[in-house]
Amino acid sequence: MTDYFPLIRSSVGGMVWPGLPAGRGALMLALQYQLEQTQWWPPERLRRQQLRQLGLLLQHAHETVPFYRGRLEAAGYRHGADVTDAWFSTLPPLTRAEVHAQGGALHSRNVPAAHAPVTQGQTSGSTGTPVTFLATPVTQLFWQTFNLRDHLWHRRDLSLKLATIRPDRGVRGEQGVTVPHWSAAIAEICPNGPSSILHSSNLIGRQIEWLAEQDPDYLLTLASNLLELAREMRRRGVKLGRLREARTFGDALRSEGRAECAALLGVPLVDMYTSQEAGYLALQCPESEHYHVQSESAIVEILDDGGRPCGPGGVGKVVVTPLHNFAMPLIRYEIGDYAEAGAPCPCGRGLAVIRRVLGRERNLAVAPDGRKFFPSFAAETWTHLAPIRQIQLVQKSPSRIEVRVAAQRRLDASEERDVADALRESLGHPFELAFAYLEAIPRAPSGKYEDFICEIA
Ligand SMILES: [Zn+2]
Structure with missing residues (x-):
């Protein structure tokens, strides 16, 4: 082996x-x-x-x-x-x-x-x-x-500590649970664990506090949740020393x-x-x-x-x-x-x-000419332009996309213009972009974030 x-x-x-x-x-x-x-x-x-x-x-x-x-x-x-x-x-x-x-x-x-x-x-x-x-x-x-x-x-x-943040019906509340292994099946084969599990519906702030308490060697979570976690940990200066x-x-x-x-x-x-x-x-x-x-x-x-x-x-x-x-x-x-x-x-x-x-399918964008593509708009193209915490694009028609933003404050007109230009360049098409401001970008019940949703039927 x-x-x-x-x-x-x-x-x-x-x-x-x-x-x-x-x-x-x-x-x-x-x-x-x-x-x-x-x-x-x-x-x-x-x-x-x-x-x-x-x-x-x-x-x-x-x-x-x-x-x-x-x-x-x-x-x-x-x-x-x-x-x-x-x-x-x-x-x-x-x-x-x-x-x-x-x-x-x-x-x-x-x-x-x-x-x-x-x-x-x-x-x-x-x-x-x-x-x-x-x-x-x-x-x-x-x-x-x-x-x-x-x-x-x-x-x-496998003998080290795993922290998991996932949609787990058996785990409720803000404290999570700790069990002696990562998986009961693997623990039958070799020494394994412990692991702690927190439900992914917890706010990112609570997830970070919990992770700092757990101080895990390995972290397992939804991909979109990890991105939000990593960005917010950087903002707060939180580092997981053992990870x-x-x-x-x-x-x-x-x-x-x-x-x-x-x-x-x-x-x-x-x-x-x-x-x-x-x-x-x-x-x-x-x-x-x-x-x-x-x-x-x-x-x-x-x-x-x-x-x-x-x-x-x-x-x-x-x-x-x-x-x-x-x-x-x-x-x-x-x-x-x-x-x-x-x-x-x-x-x-x-x-x-x-x-x-x-x-x-609903994460596919529709270009103005009707062709479908997977949109890409890396954070490095817009984070330096405005104090944006989270962004989500919702396509309403082949020409129009709503830009949902959770930010420390409303962007001024020139910031909106710069972010819109950067997004249009990343997306590769001259979409009409309309800004909408939210406290936080809502997550699906499972805890998933979707940064692009197409609402065209
Ligand atoms: Zn290979």
Whole structure:
């Protein structure tokens, strides 16, 4: 397992070394042993095994999921036939709206015993329709194992302290909670923890006080929340002396936001691409800022407007097929994100590369000529022009954008003009910009900030 692995905890009395784990810990290590090798496989070899697993998932979906019986047969599916890439690419994607509308018709009527008991969850719905999904002990095992892989790739010291700020239903109030581990599953494998968790709905000021009290070695939070935190910590002169690494999840991390966070906090930043309903989709490469698809548990496609796979540098819709959810199979599921496909990684891993995750449809801007693009307006282009704390752009029409500003005071006319010029230059189009002043930029219930929202239907 490369040259870094924590000492394994033993479940057998009288044995400390080598560690002999039991139950879930043993299962996670059995998977991890394989992941250590499969990450180096060439893409064709990974693909062959994915298609074998996909074949079994489709058989199960055809047999036991009412919605898929019809959808697969309409696409010419023959039960038990080998699945080819060419055929798979003709299967219509499953939209979020369909998942919402179909409800129970997407649930398996006969979940295999090894995949029971089934649990139900719901996505936060902060940037679209909430989706209800089913999870199983198998999907949870993969979740925990990819979490472990992320730690191993980034060589974290699992015995140190983690502070997490996230939308967690179990954590209320301004104090947060402290638990003895980062993850109960990982604590079964090796010494792990402690960690403290605070709900991301707390105001940034309270989050900073709490972090200073916690003094963590690692910090995990939503990407947009980290950017707000890092900017406000700099303003207040707060520094987390022990911090080694900031970790992000949950919303698109722009490259300029990544660079700004790393500079403000003075630590490396590591992002991941996960979803509640489809699990770990991609982890940041240990040697680069892009992401490796977790091909052992999901097929991840990036498709252009014509439904064709994007080549390196191409931006398209993310379509995912988790390979092991036998309670609620999601087959070619349009998860609602856009991403840029990447070229093969120099690190040597055969796992496909996502260069950037760009965000959701409503974070796309519309140019005056109707073309859509992901807007970029790095803080360094406007922070020096006016005393602005936060900014959010809301596009109202193809020519007009509202600039929502939370500032120490109203900007004067020349400051507004300078900021507007800087924004127009960054956006690359001569939008009409109207300023609106707010106490603070509102966050979604999940705690996510969106710096660009398109309200054009
Ligand atoms: Zn890599």
